Amino acid sequence: MAALPFPFLRENVSLAPFTTWRIGGPARFLAEPPAEALPGLLAWARAGGLPVWILGRGSNVLIDDDGLPGLIILTRNIWQDIRREGDCLVAGAGASLPRLSKAAAAEGFSGYEFYIGIPGTVGGAVFMNAGFGPGDPRDTRAVLVDVELVRPDGDSVRAAVADLHMDYRHSILQDADGPFADAIVTRARFRLEHPGDAASIRDETREHLADRKRKQPLTRPTAGSVFRASDGVPAAIHIDRAGLKGFRIGDACVSPKHANWIENLGKASAADVRALIRHVRETVHAIFGVTLEPEVREMGG
Numbered sequence: 001m002a003a004l005p006f007p008f009l010r011e012n013v014s015l016a017p018f019t020t021w022r023i024g025g026p027a028r029f030l031a032e033p034p035a036e037a038l039p040g041l042l043a044w045a046r047a048g049g050l051p052v053w054i055l056g057r058g059s060n061v062l063i064d065d066d067g068l069p070g071l072i073i074l075t076r077n078i079w080q081d082i083r084r085e086g087d088c089l090v091a092g093a094g095a096s097l098p099r100l101s102k103a104a105a106a107e108g109f110s111g112y113e114f115y116i117g118i119p120g121t122v123g124g125a126v127f128m129n130a131g132f133g134p135g136d137p138r139d140t141r142a143v144l145v146d147v148e149l150v151r152p153d154g155d156s157v158r159a160a161v162a163d164l165h166m167d168y169r170h171s172i173l174q175d176a177d178g179p180f181a182d183a184i185v186t187r188a189r190f191r192l193e194h195p196g197d198a199a200s201i202r203d204e205t206r207e208h209l210a211d212r213k214r215k216q217p218l219t220r221p222t223a224g225s226v227f228r229a230s231d232g233v234p235a236a237i238h239i240d241r242a243g244l245k246g247f248r249i250g251d252a253c254v255s256p257k258h259a260n261w262i263e264n265l266g267k268a269s270a271a272d273v274r275a276l277i278r279h280v281r282e283t284v285h286a287i288f289g290v291t292l293e294p295e296v297r298e299m300g301g
């Protein structure tokens, strides 16, 4: 077998352990590169005609059972630095959101408590505009200043938050025909704006976690909310009213605790989850005339 061209590259790596659903086949190549090696890695993938995917903590993705036939860049163990620069926090795209939340609290600033229970990375949060529900001001757009991106051709570019056109669970990074299509977030700068006293930050953080424990099925593999709200109405309301809580295909099950979450009861496949998503969409549409759009991003297939 030919030697791999980079020390941070591996071949045929199962992706299921790198997703919160614990679902997905192997990556043909998986890389965890230092940021300065990214342009060379992307040039290598381009020369080999390999499609490229970027994976943070895999908490909002459904990876196909056949895996991904290209290069997966995994950030959860790299690009980890979080440091203060003036009145900002600068974080590597692989840093976890709970770490970012704690770093802001340690600097004595509030406004980051909502990140404590979101198990994603900084890069995934920018891509998704992670935050609270529709209409709630607590989301990534509210605290972000700008990001550093690497384009597929290896060029680096900085984009201000206004350039990212962030909206409910959307940024322009998701638009295949947008100016930053397939760009990789390597670093993000966040505003430290609201000084807060340690006790109230701690209390609000605790309340966030307790609220999640009460409402969300946190003891099984899931990917958080599966569907986006439609016209401001949470998808869970339609799914619950359609009587789908507990409905199951294979080992994929509409959570009895939170109707917009799908639990992996053990050996769920991507095919099970896809079939369940289709069933939920069709049922809700047939009863209420509402078309639910997935929030979860599909990779491969």
Ligand SMILES: Cc1cc2nc3c(=O)[nH]c(=O)nc-3n(C[C@H](O)[C@H](O)[C@H](O)COP(=O)(O)OP(=O)(O)OC[C@H]3O[C@@H](n4cnc5c(N)ncnc54)[C@H](O)[C@@H]3O)c2cc1C
Pocket: 020, 053, 054, 055, 056, 057, 058, 059, 060, 061, 075, 093, 117, 118, 119, 120, 121, 122, 123, 124, 125, 126, 127, 128, 129, 130, 131, 132, 173, 183, 184, 185, 186, 218, 222, 223, 224, 225, 297
């Ligand atoms: C228990 C649980 C609770 C959750 N609660 C919430 C919540 O309250 N609010 C919320 O908004 N979400 C929530 N989520 C969903 C998820 O955590 C967020 O969407 C998070 O921002 C995804 O980050 P990630 O690193 O896991 O991204 P991944 O799932 O790895 O990737 C998601 C998308 O982002 C892209 N991406 C990731 N990193 C980069 C990068 N560096 N550059 C470019 N693109 C990138 C990927 O290619 C993919 O398309 C929850 C999920 C779980 C499992």
